[in-house]
Amino acid sequence: MSDVEFERHRPQLRAVAYRMLGSLSEADDAVQETWLRYQRADTSGVDNLAAWLTTVTGRVCLNLLRSRATRGEVPLDDGEPDVRLPDPVVSPLTGPDPEQEALLADSVGLAMQVVLDTLTPAERLAFVLHDLFAVPFDDIAPLVERTPAAARQLASRGRRRVQDAVPAPDADLAKQRAAVDAFYAAARDGDFDALVTVLDPDVVLRADGGAHPARPTVLLRGARNVAGQATLARRLAEHVRPVLVNGTAGAVAVIGGQVFAVMAFTVTDGRITTIDVLNDPDRLSGIDPAAFGV
Structure with a gap:
């Protein structure tokens, strides 16, 4: 088990966890839990460690989201959600530092994080992992206990919700x-x-x-x-x-x-x-x- 190898992937894992959870502190906790699972696992037969770690982080985050839902902390789809904004990533006008840059790769702003909070845990996982981090549906399916086709539908529903609720910002x-x-x-x-x-x-x-x-x-x-x-x-x-x-x-x-x-x-x-x-x-x-x- 290589500490150096894990640290090389930490920025992406933290980015995955932040998109999934909307909380910087919880994202760090999720990455730490991924590290513990990595330490306990035999990864000698893993061909793509980055993909393996990403799916482990996704599973950890999915469990946290489901725990929130059980406690009634996730807004339901049949009413106006409570206003609880995700943690913002604030940078000077000169731009994000390298750690923030990794965290924000492919991001479209805080408004997207707000909408992600309205998705079901399974929709959020499928959309985030596939659309933002290019994880194949074959790898997502076991996490949500669905077929790859059903995982694709989850991501599609999440994508529509995001596109309908968050207009694309001006690039300039x-x-x-x-x-x-x-x-x-x-x-x-x-x-x-x-x-x-x-x-x-x-x-x-x-x-x-x-x-x-x-x-x-x-x-x-x-x-x-x-x-x-x-x-x-x-x-x-x-x-x-x-x-x-x-x-x-x-x-x-x-x-x-x-x-x-x-x-x-x-x-x-x-x-x-x-x-x-x-x-x-x-x-x-x-x-x-x-x-x-x-």
């Missing part, structure tokens, strides 16, 4: 940034019409304040509703610093030397289609504002 980061800057300029000025103009008509705003009553959970839909509730954006505008959140245009609000909120935006055709705001102080405490020149 400068175009994304222009829309986000316009949003905060309009918020600072209290310009309702300008806010509506920069927002997609069907924009979705999600805010996750955790268990803190002073930072309520919010779910709003529609440009006029979001613009009409832009009080927080107006209050935070002077404290905002531009960053990348999961590789797309975003912002952090730094107040009193602490990160007060992280805002992730999806910009499609020059308009903002989703705004995800994490302002749970318990989950933001580990983000160092000095990383963003504050």
Whole structure:
């Protein structure tokens, strides 16, 4: 059993676990559990160790997701999900560091992670492993206890949910940034019409304040509703610093030397289609504002 060999694959395994779980700490736990299983297993007959480790990580994550569902922590498909945002990956404008780069490979932003939380555990596993990490359905099928054809259907359902709920973001980061800057300029000025103009008509705003009553959970839909509730954006505008959140245009609000909120935006055709705001102080405490020149 080679420690060096496992460490070579750790970045991809952590990326798989993050897509599956939406939690950086749980992703690290899943990779550690994969390491323990690797240590106990005889892999001398394994031709493709990367694929073997990826499927082991997938199985560990699937068990964790099923445990969440048993405890009622995963939203059901027949109602509006609770707003609990995944952990964001926040980077300076200069770009992610190498560890973050590996974590975000093939990512399309935080909004995709939000939608992944609405999939069933089996759909999520099939979609993530196949569509994001090119694992064959023959290898996925045993994990979900289905045939390869059934695993393909699971991935297809997951893919449709993601595509329907998450518009493809503009590839040009400068175009994304222009829309986000316009949003905060309009918020600072209290310009309702300008806010509506920069927002997609069907924009979705999600805010996750955790268990803190002073930072309520919010779910709003529609440009006029979001613009009409832009009080927080107006209050935070002077404290905002531009960053990348999961590789797309975003912002952090730094107040009193602490990160007060992280805002992730999806910009499609020059308009903002989703705004995800994490302002749970318990989950933001580990983000160092000095990383963003504050």
